[in-house]
Amino acid sequence: MESSSWGVTVLDLWDMAQGFSYPQVTMLHQYMGSGPSPQSVSSDTAGGVASLEQNKEPAGKPGFWIFEFGSHKALSNEPVAMLRHALPDFEVLHQNFVQPYEGRAEVFIHPFEQSCSPNCEYQQDSVPYIFPVVEDMEESRLGFRSFVLGQYLVKPEVRKASLFLCTNPMYYCNFFTEFNKTVLGYFGLPLHYMVPQEHWAKWTKDFVAMASQPKSFFVSNNPLHAEQVVWQTGRRIPLLRPVVLYRDEVYNPTRENDILLPEPRDACVLNCLIRAFTPEGYPLKFFGKADTDRTFQAFTSFRAVVLFPHDFALMTFYELYAMGVPIFMPSHMSKYLFPYSATVPLLDYVPSDVQQGCEGCEERAPYSPMNLNSGAALKHWVNKVDFFVLPEVQLFPSIAGLLDALPRADVHAISQRMRENRQSRLDDGLGFWRRVTESTFRDGLVELPRS
Structure with a gap:
């Protein structure tokens, strides 16, 4: 329609319809457990995989530990790569306590019959949406706190150079409260994604409180997301677009x-x-x-x-x-x-x-x-x-x-x-990543909270 000379567009028709009938949405109830996930532990020097089980100082370089809760692999890659770039004299070890997904959730009942899409026989296999929700956040958070204090932060070499990272969903930042350590939030999806609806009000207040802490470094990875945070909380967090240092490929149009x-x-x-x-x-x-x-x-x-x-x-x-x-x-x-x-x-x-x-x-x-x-x-x-x-x-x-x-x-x-x-953008953003690492190293001088 937009290719024609008509004065009416699809957008005009959409506006006249004044709404959209959303597909049936089902909730995928997620329950969290506390413990290491070896498949998601990575290092830039050990062939892509390293073990944090012993938490020993890596050979050759001092270690810098990133402990993450994040379910979106590409979103996790950006802050980890930038921290490695900002810390060339350290071996950066990354532990994600969640196995990140590489696919996507799907709609429970597709709104159109398959016969409506003769050119796309698999269309019904690729249209979202299921909304996963974390049901047992409080119980899981307390279990995680005990686990990390007993297994990781008790080690001096880890305590003096480690931070927490939360990506998608933003709700995972809840796991890192009360540690008195630097928390890095790198966000791209909405504030209430994966949050049970009955907890939306509390989580909004908790997020504003966390974001205001001097050891919290929360950023949006795109400008629309930054505006969504303002819309739902009244507060603005900085914008830091991806620069994708985790990929080496460059344009080579053979x-x-x-x-x-x-x-x-x-x-x-x-x-x-x-x-x-x-x-x-x-x-x-x-x-x-x-x-x-x-x-x-x-x-x-x-x-x-x-x-x-x-x-x-x-x-x-x-x-x-x-x-x-x-x-x-x-x-x-x-x-x-x-x-x-x-x-x-x-x-x-x-x-x-x-x-x-x-x-x-x-x-x-x-x-x-x-x-x-x-x-x-x-x-x-x-x-x-x-x-x-x-x-x-x-x-x-x-x-x-x-x-x-x-x-x-x-x-x-x-x-x-x-x-x-x-x-x-890479040059302009380096100051932010240096502030994150400086805050992390200051944490190593602070006494741990009691378990």
């Missing part, structure tokens, strides 16, 4: 006539559309992720990538950007309606005092950044969406516009400017 459509949810539809619209003799060919070995080395060999994202917090976008792979994305707002994403209004809880304008709170925005399912809300928050903010992201108005832009783009110049932006 396949200069090939374009990658990597998003599994949409690649089948996009390939169908592109086949229909591509003129005979078009100089470029299109491939899906399934046509590759699914490695970043393969992705960086394409001329460019076309992304139709399924969420505003997409680590794949930041990873490709950091590698300098030219990214083409739709410019029309209707392509950014994500009713199934983690930013759905199902998590849009705001305490009454924040709604009314609490003391010290920022001024309320006219639209919720948790509910971007209207044209007005999208237009209000578009300047907080990195797809439209970071330089050199190539925006196309239609399939026809994409087909015109791809062969004409100076992809090498685009890639160079993307990498320059990434380097600038």
Whole structure:
């Protein structure tokens, strides 16, 4: 529709409908246990795996320990890589007490019959959403505290150089209260994700209290998430976009006539559309992720990538950007309606005092950044969406516009400017990571809390 000359768009129709019928959502009840998870212990020098069972000082370099609760592997990679970069004279050992997922939760009952999607026979296998929740936080937190004090922090070499890291969900930060140690929070998903609804009010207050502590270093990894935190708490935490030091691949377009459509949810539809619209003799060919070995080395060999994202917090976008792979994305707002994403209004809880304008709170925005399912809300928050903010992201108005832009783009110049932006952000962010490590080393001089 956006490719036609009509004066009406999908977004206009969505606004006229005034709402969306969300799919049935089921709760996956998670129960936590305390103990080491050897598969998630990593070191940058021991072949990628190291044991923390004995907590001995690593040979050659002094050790620096990161103890994490986080279920999102890519989100965990960013702060760990940055701490290693900030501590070249230390061997950084990372222990995640949760086995991070690499897939995603799925919808319990798909809203459309499979026959509605003849071009995507597996569509029903790739549309979210289940909301997992942590049911026994208080009991698990106390058990974890006893375990860490008895097994890890009792060792002087660990106590003098260790910090706690919480990523996704933000609720996992609860495990690190009362340790009197530095807590690093690196966030990309909403405040109440995985939080039982009956605990939303308490968790909001607890988060504000934790964030105000001098040993808490909480950041958002994208500007929209930072606004979501302001919306729900009235307080702002800093923004620190991913620079992806954990990947070594760089743009190397050996396949200069090939374009990658990597998003599994949409690649089948996009390939169908592109086949229909591509003129005979078009100089470029299109491939899906399934046509590759699914490695970043393969992705960086394409001329460019076309992304139709399924969420505003997409680590794949930041990873490709950091590698300098030219990214083409739709410019029309209707392509950014994500009713199934983690930013759905199902998590849009705001305490009454924040709604009314609490003391010290920022001024309320006219639209919720948790509910971007209207044209007005999208237009209000578009300047907080990195797809439209970071330089050199190539925006196309239609399939026809994409087909015109791809062969004409100076992809090498685009890639160079993307990498320059990434380097600038890397340099600007180093001060934050140094402050985190300085706080951690000061912790080593402080007496442990009693178990």
